[in-house]
Amino acid sequence: MEEITEGCAGLKLSLREDAEVEIKVPLTEEGPVLIGKFCTKRRINLESVARVLKSVWKAKHSFEVSDLGENKVMFLFQTTEDMEQVLLLCPWSFDKYLLILHKLVCGEAVKDIRFDKSPFWIQIHGLPTMCQTKEVGESIGATLGEVVKVDANRKGFCLGNFLRIRVLLDISLPLCRGRKVRLGEHGLK
Structure with a gap:
């Protein structure tokens, strides 16, 4: 085991691999985006979700629904008011499964969100x-x-x-x- 550790200690990135890429984070601190996760192992039909939630949430403006895989969904709202109204009326369920919603904040990655509350x-x-x-x-x-x-x-x-x-x-x-x-x-x- 020590041999492997010693061998890995000497590994370094090549000049080409060590290149840095700088990205600009959007200036807005909050955007009207919710990330949702359905508490089920069964695959959720995204078209049904979009159709049903658009009628149930009664948002004043339209919103987009995008599949993120693993029963995770992104809801992109046109207005913060519509998003806040949806959050205010939580918890939501779809087809008897709990939908956990998380308000996405600037700089946050979906993979880091814990859907446990x-x-x-x-x-x-x-x-x-x-x-x-x-x-x-x-x-x-x-x-x-x-x-x-x-x-x-x-x-x-x-x-x-x-x-x-x-x-x-x-x-x-x-x-x-x-x-x-x-x-x-x-x-x-």
Whole structure:
């Protein structure tokens, strides 16, 4: 093994191979591009995807769909507003398979994107009404994943039957069936 290591240590690029190519990164920091991955091993029909999602997403302007292989798709929007609307309404599914969407940022390569997280709305039931606050939602949500939003009014309350939290969940892990929430110092819920 040492012989191989020593042999490789002396390898160098030739003058022709060592030539550098400089490319310019686009000036815009954000473009209206989403990269999606379908959570299935089955091949997805791209024509069906484009037809169905164009009617479901109801974008004001048209968008292009390109196959990237391995059930990955690029959605190129004409406007950032259409793209943001699609992201806001995540998660999406197609033919019963989860579609994970990722907003492509400047300088990012598709091969480096990890499609292991997706936003979901979580409902927290059984809390006392006055405990249904933004702070409580953030505390409980942080035990599940990254909290994106807590559905609360301007004063920080969610006065309904339950508290809604939008959390970025790691989809490679099984879903949790519940959480223990301590009310005050003594009570367990």
